[in-house]
Amino acid sequence: MAAAQEGETMLEAEGLVVTLGGSRALDAVNLVLAPGEVVAVIGPNGAGKSTLLACLSGALRPDAGTVRIDAADPATLSATELGRRRAVLEQAPTAAAPFRLDELVSLGIPRKVPPFQARQIARRAIEILGLGSFRRRPVSWLSGGEYHRAHLARALAQLWAGRLLGSGNWLLLDEPTASLDLAHQNAVIGVARAVAAEGAGVLTVVHDLTLAAAMADRVVLMEAGRIVACGPTRRVLQPAILEPVYQLPLAVSEPWPGRLAVTPLFAGEALENP
């Protein structure tokens, strides 16, 4: 792993250790995210995926190890500067007030961005997520899936505003497709790919392995706070690597040329009553 040069665009974690409530949430985790790539973080519940994301976003300071976001330690950056460099979609986004959709999406756009450009950015984010007809509707009126996409649009608008200000290189997503139907999962994959094509690096936590296969250039497999496998999508998404972690037989197939499907083979048996 090359040391970060000054001015280098790279999101790096080195030797991350996080202890939460006495147990190791992260244990010696190394990760490098480059501009233009989509990296999916997969693993069972409690593997440390969200904790890793929190460290990378600067929200959580690791007990040991370093995070570098564009060669700077997040702890040394102001929240404003961090907000310019990276945007984050939380696992369960909420809004305690019934903002209109366009208001919600604009929340993360810094005041530095001129109003007409801010409106353009918000409009683009709303359109790309297929929410155009709800623009002036209170978000409390939206369905669960629409609401989730509204928050993704907010993160996207923040990222684009950051790019406008000469930064905005990283998009961190925590289960962006939870509660979305298949068509909208597909749309989110498209958004992540589009963001990467624009030159930003995308890190996304996902549970659906087929979705990870479609979305990501690289996959990071985590278990109990450690990275057990990391590499190009097809090299990690193999039964021999996945099955010990998920403790379930998995079928990996290519039913369509170039499209990988990872199917869990559930047994469908009742649990024995202890």
Next chain:
Amino acid sequence: MEALGVGRNLWHRGAPWHHQRQGHWLLLVLLLGASALALATLALGPVAMAPDRVIAALLGHGTPIETAIIWHLRLPRLLLGIAVGVSLALAGAALQGVLRNPLADPGLIGVSGGASLGAVAVIVLSGRIGIALPAALQSWLLPAAAFLGAGVVIGIVFTLARRHGETSVATLILAGVAMNAITGAAIGALIYVSDDDQLRDFTFWTMGALGGADWPLVLVVIGLTTLSAPVLISQARALDLLQLGERAAFHAGLGVEQAKRCTALATAIAVGAVTSAAGPIGFIGLVAPHLVRLIQGPRHGILLPASMLMGVCLALAADLVVRLVVPPAEPPLGLATSLVGGPFFLWLLLKDRGGRPGGGDHA
């Protein structure tokens, strides 16, 4: 605990289609309303005066009696009323924003109680110890003690309400109940050791009134209000972002701790100042932001200035009512605001049980 959970949904009531342009009209209407009420405060009373006589008296051209009524009684009362409305409404809107709970009110979460305790302590203890402070210093000592009391309570409530980086609503309200109980007990203890004159003084003071303050104190209060109000209004974007939760607000680029400290400090100054002069006046901080939200929606850019003007309207209107209802007797202002605010609070709680049309609930 059910009742404590409901508060979160109250935001989602009303104002389904709020438009930004409307905001300026609302501000204008509120400004006109506040001006009319201000004029009425000066003109009406046991001795009614025509508007031209009011202006003459203000400029010093009136009869000695008119000038005395305006300058010694009604003008300080008006200025204190404005400060009370501005400070309590802004403090209420800001606390509701930081705590993401529309039921937060300086009185309900114990901030006014803390301010009262500070002020009562100064009144009683300075009397007991027998230190005769210079009047100029006394007008600073009272707000300073009230600020300390309010600040300590805000600090405790914010700290108690913090769990895992988020502020829990139920904990907050319960903390408020506890703070009110503690400050109430401490005030009770102070009353117990006070003499008859002091007792009578703050029996009225604890019910809240605009008539009791003299010029030096009013000027200090106006000064502190002028200091804290712009700080609170400048937190509009921070309060908007905090609606996403503290973690998400940080992700969106907000220095959460700094914004909270700034809001807490300005709120303590505002509440401490007006409480030291007018006593604890309840519910303006609850009602004013709610009325604005019903009309204008949740954006703090409009909500804060509009709540401020709405608070002035409420405070002046309530004061006019208590002065004019059974003259020359003056029931305490705090009684009037609580009489209206209490049922309003209940209505907010009950209204929430009816369910909400359409959409999922994501709060």
